[in-house]
Amino acid sequence: MKKTTTVVQPGDAPAEADASVPPPPPPPAAEPEPLPDNTDDLLDDLFNDTPAKPKKAPAARPAARPAPAPRPRGPVTVVTYELEGPFTPNPASKRLVEKINSVRTSIETKLRGGGYYFFGSRYSDISGDSVAARRVIEPLPALMKASTTQAEFDAALRRSGQSLMPPALREDLFANKLSAVSLAERVKKLEEERQWKKVMGGSM
Secondary structure (H helix, E strand, O other), X not given: OOOXXXXXXXXXXXXXXXXXXXXXXXXXXXXXXXXXXXXXXXXXXXXXXXXXXXXXXXXXXXXXXXXXXXXXXXXXXXXXXXOXXXXXXXXXXXXXXXXXXXHHHHHHHXXXXXXXXXXXXXXXXXXXXXXXXXXXXXXHHHHHHHOOOHHHHHHHHHHOOOOOOOHHHXXXXXXXXXXXXXXXXXXXHHHHHHHHHHHHHHHO
């Protein structure tokens, strides 16, 4: 066995290695460092593939309160009077009968002369002669038939010149639209009477 010893000083060129001497073994490979505990969180943050949380549905609005039920009407008191025995006129009853007869006679006289008469519990009596009847009564049937609401009827009356008619009377006329037929017959009769008076006046 041959043994060779070579001393190398600093700064000298390296000597060629002896082919008969085997090279030293390579150093062992370094072990991989262990992954941190929060690796999953880091990957989630990197790729951001976590599904978005579903949005909460808006809360349902509370149901509207039902309309209050109408209050029941109280009992209606009806008073009836029954005479005990035959009626005996007295001064007060005689005055009342005379007043009623006077009003009835006045109404009949006015209507016979071609006038008009409105009466109700919410307004004073309204009447007029034959001249005023042509201006007040004649437009009413057509206006009552054509109007579908109280506001339309009021506006139509103002356009026809009936702006001074009490609101309560206008409401009664519209509430009783079926009376337009009777008013139309009244208008027709008044026109026939005027034509008849013209004929009689010309023949005399």
